[in-house]
Amino acid sequence: MAFYDVYTHPALIRYRTRVCTRATLFVCVVLCLTYISPLLVAYRSQGFWLKRSTYEEQAVIQFQYDMIVIGATDTAGSYIAWSTFPNFNRLMGDQLRIPNVSVQEEDRDQDGKSDLLTLQISIPLKAEEQMFGIQLLLTFSYQLFRMSTVVMQMLAFVQHSSPVPGSQLFVCGDLRLNQRTPLPHRGLHSIYNVSLIDASSPFASTYDLANIIRLYQQRNLTAHLSGVIPVWTVGRAANSPFQISAQINYPVETITYLPGFWETMKFAWIQYVSVLLIFLWVFQRIQTFVFQNQVLPTTTVLPFKQHSS
Incomplete structure (x- = not known):
């Protein structure tokens, strides 16, 4: 008898480490690069703040x-x-x-x-x-x-x-x-x-x-x-x-x-998010590679498994 998938969902795997480790430092650096870099890119590319409309x-x-x-x-x-x-x-x-x-x-x-x-x-x-x-x-x-x-x-x-x-x-x-x-x-x-x-x-x-x-x-x-x-x-x-x-x-x-404050912020938010999405995608792939391959040592916690009787 043939089998087929009736439902799928992703499994959540946790990577744990202590506070003062290279893995913690790596995560902090990645977070800063992910959220600060788009701000700098959007600002330096001209047109981040809407000065006139x-x-x-x-x-x-x-x-x-x-x-x-x-x-x-x-x-x-x-x-x-x-x-x-x-x-x-x-x-x-x-x-x-x-x-x-x-x-x-x-x-x-x-x-x-x-x-x-x-x-x-x-x-x-x-x-x-x-x-x-x-x-x-x-x-x-x-x-x-x-x-x-x-x-x-x-x-x-x-x-x-x-x-x-x-x-x-x-x-x-x-x-x-x-x-x-x-x-x-x-x-x-x-x-x-x-x-x-x-x-x-x-x-x-x-x-x-x-x-x-x-x-x-x-x-x-x-x-x-x-x-x-x-x-x-x-x-x-x-x-x-x-x-x-x-x-x-x-x-x-x-x-x-x-333009007023809210119009300026709305325009700036659009510029920021459009660049942020790219950085989120790139650094998510980098973190996945680093922790899946244990480039930086961490403790892997697998999801809880339930067995059907």
Whole structure:
């Protein structure tokens, strides 16, 4: 009659020795190498501690309806201007031109967040005036909520000039976040939630574009128009206004932040365990060889045997 295995299980064999023996020293060394070596390997291979991380979020961006428009009417330095700031307009005198402005923000995917801004500005010109260049400054509110709560005011600046007078400027670009330092993983970040232009100031230096941009660029968090494609159209009819058309997209941003303690430990644990498994397998085979072959003398204790009657 043939026999077959109905069940198997491993037998536990114990190897005993005294405290102060070479076998004890060997086991201590193996334990240290098994659990400390993976830590050193993971740390020295770069990326053990998660110092920075990223996530994606579409910011809540809203146009603040504040702007400054300056147009060069010749190549000798003459200009016209207008803004939404009354004190600025009073400073312009004869250079003031009040345009027609149309603004529309669209939420194309119906998620409650605006996806783009469409801006139309029609600037009246005198019959003898020609437009050779445009500077346009726009203000926005910018908010993030997924990790840390970020609330701030931002600028977008458009500038274009041409040696040939034009009738229209069309620009299209993405309003992108620029980070010099990563954000915290939680908390409120509202240090930049202040007005970028003091509308109550009567001084011309307050509205100087170079000064505004210089102070703005000193911040750790700014926004800029990326991938701007300007289209300058020539051939303006007499007494027709100069047209500015802008489409500014609000894309999904990749935000850099400082991870918290538990996220850092989770990442470090994965790095450590992935290397530890290899060391466990290697040193287990080494110990089995050493004690089975009695390379280091020990007392072998076999498992208790039960005999069936």
